[in-house]
Amino acid sequence: MxxxxxxxxxxxxxPVELPDKTLFASLVLATRFAPLPVFVGVGAAFGLQVAIAVTAGSLLSLLPDALVSGVVAVLFLVGAIILWRSANSGPEEEHLDETKQGTSSFRVAAISFGVLFAAEWGDLSQLATAGLAARYDEPLSVFVGAWAALLVVSGLAVFLGRTLADRLPIPLIRRVAAGLFVVFAVFAVIETVRALTG
Structure with a gap:
């Protein structure tokens, strides 16, 4: 690693996940169920989603260098545009059906897994993870870093709850994340030009 x-x-x-539906879906789940099984289910869903994204990015890296860096640049530019345009919109909150109290820990973890696994498809963090896996030849390192970030966000949501959501400067966080995406897109464009001219 x-x-x-x-x-x-x-x-x-x-920063991509802090103002995202992930935070709010985890928060809503934690208001209905015990926090620990919610965190376990959410963490397992993130682990599988990150593994899928890293695998997709690693497969992408088998293509010619110029094509890979070009695709990575486009992924990061699209992510930057989406984040910048959504900076002033409200937080994305998942609306979940009311559930019964007294649900078993295993069932709570399974519900949490299902909700977050479905919510994360095509998410910006998944695109970023795939892009990083394609850019670097270190799939395990990308997996560990991305999964750790997702666990931190879900842990904050599950254990700190609504207090955190009310205090997050969502527009600022989204703009900073958009800036990071632009920086990575610029590096990918430079790599594309080098691969085409080299």
Whole structure:
């Protein structure tokens, strides 16, 4: 494992997920169920989603270098545009059906897994993770960094709850994340030009 790649994945994924539906879906689940099984279910869903994204990015890296860096640049530019445009919109909150009290821990974890696994498809963090896996030849490091960031966000939501959601400067976080995406897109464009001219 490479610590710099782990840190890069963590730093890129964390601000993307803070104002995202992930935080609010975890928060809503934690208001209905015991926090620990919610966290276990959410963490397992994130682990599987990150593994899928890393696998997709690693497969992408088998293509020619110029094509890979071009696709990575597009992924990050699209992510930057989406984040910037959504900076002033309200938080994305998942609305969940009311559930019965006294549900078993296993069932709570399974419900949490299902909700978050479905909610994360095509999410910006998944695109970023796939892009990082394609850019770096360190799938395990990308996995660890991205999964750690997602666990931090879900842990904050589950254990700190609504207090955290009310205090997050969502527009600022989204703009910072958009800036990070632009930086990674610029690096990918430079790599594309080098691969085409080299």
């Amino acid at each position: 490479v610590l710099s790649v782990i840190a890069t994945a963590f730093i890129l994924v964390l």
